[in-house]
Amino acid sequence: xxxxxxxxxxxxxAVGAASAAxxxxxxxxxxxxxxxxQCPPPLPPSDxxxxxxxxxxxxxxxxxxxxYLRGTMAAVLSVLRHASCPESIYFHFIASAAAPxxxxxxxxxxVRASFPSLAFRVYPFADEARVAGLISTSxxxxxxxxLNYARSYLASTLPPCVRRxxxxxxxxxxxxxxxxxxxxxLPGEETxxxxxxxxxxxxxxxxxxxFWASPVLSSTFAGRRACYFNTGVMVLDLARxxxxxxxxxxxxWMELQKRVRIYELGSLPPFLxxxxxxxxxxxxxxxxxxxxxxxxRGLCRGLHAGAVSLLHWSGKGxxxxxxxxxxxxPLDAVWAKYDLLRPxxxxxxx
Numbered sequence: 001x002x003x004x005x006x007x008x009x010x011x012x013x014a015v016g017a018a019s020a021a022x023x024x025x026x027x028x029x030x031x032x033x034x035x036x037x038q039c040p041p042p043l044p045p046s047d048x049x050x051x052x053x054x055x056x057x058x059x060x061x062x063x064x065x066x067x068y069l070r071g072t073m074a075a076v077l078s079v080l081r082h083a084s085c086p087e088s089i090y091f092h093f094i095a096s097a098a099a100p101x102x103x104x105x106x107x108x109x110x111v112r113a114s115f116p117s118l119a120f121r122v123y124p125f126a127d128e129a130r131v132a133g134l135i136s137t138s139x140x141x142x143x144x145x146x147l148n149y150a151r152s153y154l155a156s157t158l159p160p161c162v163r164r165x166x167x168x169x170x171x172x173x174x175x176x177x178x179x180x181x182x183x184x185x186l187p188g189e190e191t192x193x194x195x196x197x198x199x200x201x202x203x204x205x206x207x208x209x210x211f212w213a214s215p216v217l218s219s220t221f222a223g224r225r226a227c228y229f230n231t232g233v234m235v236l237d238l239a240r241x242x243x244x245x246x247x248x249x250x251x252x253w254m255e256l257q258k259r260v261r262i263y264e265l266g267s268l269p270p271f272l273x274x275x276x277x278x279x280x281x282x283x284x285x286x287x288x289x290x291x292x293x294x295x296x297r298g299l300c301r302g303l304h305a306g307a308v309s310l311l312h313w314s315g316k317g318x319x320x321x322x323x324x325x326x327x328x329x330p331l332d333a334v335w336a337k338y339d340l341l342r343p344x345x346x347x348x349x350x
Contacts, residue, residue, distance in 0.1 A: 023070075025114045025340040028077050031086040042087035043119035050090055050119045052161035057088035058182045059165040061154050063147050064093035064107050064122060070320045071170035071313075073114060074338035078173035080115075081338070085179065091120035092158050092165065094150040097128045114340055123157050125150050134254040136261075143266030143295075151231060152250045152267065155241040163239045169232030171292065171318055173338050176285075176309035184235045186280050192240040194280035196287045199227035203276070206269055211262040224277030231271050232314055233287040235280075249274045265295075285309040291331055292317040300329035311335070 033039035040055035050056060060079060062072055072093075080086040093111070095104050108122045125131075131146045131153075138144055150157070151167050158165065166182050184194040203226055204212060211217050241247070253270040256262065263269035284304065289312040293299040298317025311334060313319055319335035322328045328336075336342065 023341060025073055025110060026343075027116070028073075028080070028114050028340060030117060031080045031083070033087045034084045037084035039085035040088045042117075043090060045117045045119055048121045051092070051121055051159050053090070055088055056090040056119070057085050058083075058179055059090050059092060059158075059162050060178065061092040061094065061151075061158065061165045061167045062170060063150050064095045064111070065099070065147055066103065066107065068170040069107065069110065070339070070341055071172075071318065073111070073340045074320075074335060075168055075170060075172050075174070076111075076115065076118070077338045077340060078175070079168075079178050080118075082174050082176055083179065084177050087117065087119075089119070089178070091118060092154075092162070093120060093122045094125050094147070094154075094157055095122050096147055097124035097126060098146075125153070126157065127153050134251060134258070136254070136257045138264055138266040149267045151234070152247055152271070154236060155238045155247060158238060160242075163237060165236050165238060167231075167234045167236055169312065169314070171313040172233065172310055173335055174310050175334075181233075181282070181286050181309070182235060184280060184282050186235070186237050186240075190240060190244065191278070191280050192237045192244065192246060193275050193278075194235040194282050195229040195231070195233060196282045196284045197227040197229045197279065198284075199225070201228040203228050203272075206265060206272060207263050208261055210260065217262060220273055221277065226272070226276035228272065229276070229279060230287055230289045230312070230314060231268055232289065232312055233282075233310060235282070246274055283307075283309075287312050289314045291315070291319075291329070300331075303331070 033042060040057055043050040043053055043055055062075065064072055076091065079089065083089060095107060104122065104124065111118065111120065125147060128146045131149050135144050135146065154165060154167065164182065166178060186194055206228065250270045253273045285307040286309050288303050288308050288310060290301050291311060292313040292315030293301055295316055298315055311331065313335065319328065319332040320339065322332055323336060
């Protein structure tokens with residue numbers, strides 16, 4: 001279903017309205033590079049200058065907006081807390097270009113106040129208005145925010161000097177060193193994405209019966225061992241992405257979706273159409289997803305079997321909302337340890 005120009009305008013205005021007030025966060029502990037890890041020198045705490053530094057051991061990309069800021073702050077703290085070289089991590093934050101300039105500056109200042117020594121830069125989502133016109137209504141309103149599609153535009157948003165980046169959703173916390181995830185091998189000359197695959201999931205459910213009934217459309221996956229993967233945790237080779245023009249391929253599927261309903265679930269299906277069966281697999285420990293329940297009720301869920309390096313509250317239920325409502329799920333207590341709006345919960349500096 002396509003959006004009218006008026007609806008697109010209202011959607012973009014809503015982004016600014018939703019980000020009118022940014023609460024105050026406490027300052028996070030300071031974490032230093034481990035002497036035993038052979039870390040590169042610490043990056044300077046500047047917004048831009050260190051993005052192309054050879055001393056940036058890991059690049060991390062996330063979105064930044066008032067609605068999910070609390071989650072983003074907790075995710076950053078968890079990355080730093082468990083990293084062997086926290087002072088050598090560079091963060092790239094993509095923020096709404098439709099939000100008032102004062103709000104964008106306030107978001108940047110909020111991050112700087114909580115993380116005084118963090119090396120980061122905030123980028124306006126330059127493609128936001130055009131993306132809003134490409135979005136078709138999905139099963140949950142939060143999935144229709146243009147910023148939710150920013151992951152598809154990292155190759156054109158981040159500087160060309162950034163080749164490999166770890167993309168993280170705002171509703172995650174890490175319990176392991178992100179350098180191990182960032183070092184995931186991307187074999188060959190064309191593999192641009194690495195993520196945990198879930199080949200036991202019902203892959204057909206991510207597309208409409210009409211998609212599968214069409215010989216032309218369903219042949220998209222011919223010759224590919226297509227499996228579901230969650231796009232909230234990915235390792236991306238942006239040089240390969242740019243060379244292959246993957247953003248344009250994703251947009252082609254979004255344009256088709258406006259004419260023929262082929263999926264229901266936001267930004268995920270176009271990613272699957274382009275990449276399913278063509279990614280490097282990552283151990284499931286790096287995305288224990290689904291902790292936010294389904295997209296309708298957000299009920300409590302437990303961990304999948306196996307080790308845990310990253311917890312992901314994908315789904316409708318977010319830990320900060322459940323904690324504030326006094327109805328937390330058991331695993332929300334893990335997230336709460338990194339919540340910078342609540343009193344410190346024993347996360348020591350190093």
